[in-house]
Amino acid sequence: MPKIIMCVDMDAFFASVEQQADPRLRGKPIAVTGSGARTVITTASYEARKFGVKTGMNIYEAKKACPQLILVTGDNEKYIHTCKELTKVYNQFTPDMETYSIDEAFLDITTTHHLFGGPEAIGISIKKIIKDRFGINCTIGIAPNILIAKLASDISKPDGLRWIRPDDVPDVLKDLPVKELWGIGSKTSERLAALGIKTCGELGRASASLLRNRFGIIGETLKLMGMGICSRPVIAEEEEPKSIGHSMTLPKNIGDRDEIKAYILKLSEMVGRRARRYRYLGRKVSLTLRYPDFETFTKQTTLSQYANDTHIIYKSAADMLSGIRLKDRIRLIGVCLSDITEDEPHQPSLFEIERRRKDLLNIMDAVNDRFGDFKLTWASYIMQERDGGVISPAWRPTGVRLTL
């Protein structure tokens, strides 16, 4: 029996939430941005999109496209709150629900839709509840699998509802550019175009061995995607994270290593604190740097033991920095902890506690000695300054991805 999967995608989520919160913004071209000096557009309202304002644009570009654009600094708590409320709505219709991102969810309604009058009736209900309760439009796609459900919602935005039944799939895909499929980006579509494959129809008919030769293990998956086949299930349980990282574009490019290290310390503390809060340890630390010309590179090192201590993360990242000859000033710094495992709860011995306290004090002293300019203390600089705790669509309502 074919499954019935629903994709619920909020329309211009952050912008819609802001317009709902402030009636003066309704019907106007607005854009939500981050808080930094060199931020970009996170979400543009549909009124702003008409002028060509797009996600990822810098402020200058966006204002050029739409001079009357109203900029709103994102308020993550609002979006998280709304997202959590939305999951409650979805759970009225099925327990088999995956919060894929902050503004998108997959629902497997295969075994529950008959209780509510069928898939379309559920879609209509969800749209109405969300509109009535939160004042937000959403677009819903219904299909035999996630790939097609997502496509159905993508091609029906905004404020749409589309059910692609199994028999309709070939027709929908026949002339659809491959780039429209979830998982096929610009590079893959270019490589496919070089093989004369532009539409999903062509991809579905392409030679499996040719695709395997050119694309390796994903070759067959590509062909299946072209045919509208996808076996990825709706994953209701939150999975363990694979990495915990933070990065920041600096207010100004910096070349001074001590200044760079101060940022590395701050990012290490953000990473360590999040890992500790959710009881994860990691064994790999990576340091990412970006030059003004946007060249970006990463150094990674394996720790001798799993850890989530700020100073261990900091030390390995700072050591990696020492081994790098910088060709220019730095525009972005990132610190990431990966190879994650759960922290086994255990009673630290008195010895351990004492050792940790000493380590902590030592590192603080060392840091303060070195970066006296920053008047660095745990309380004043690292702990309190949070940079708005950027929310990303990779965020999930519970668990470690709660980066606030």
Added chain:
DNA sequence: TCTGGGGTCCTAGGACCC
């Protein structure tokens, strides 16, 4: 007043081991 931040997955080459 150029270009954010959070992730996942895959590949490729080298070191090292048997």
Added chain:
DNA sequence: TCTGGGGTCCTAGGACCC
């Protein structure tokens, strides 16, 4: 009187997603 072959671990980089 030339260089097997499989496996794992490691680092680096890239594609893709929201």
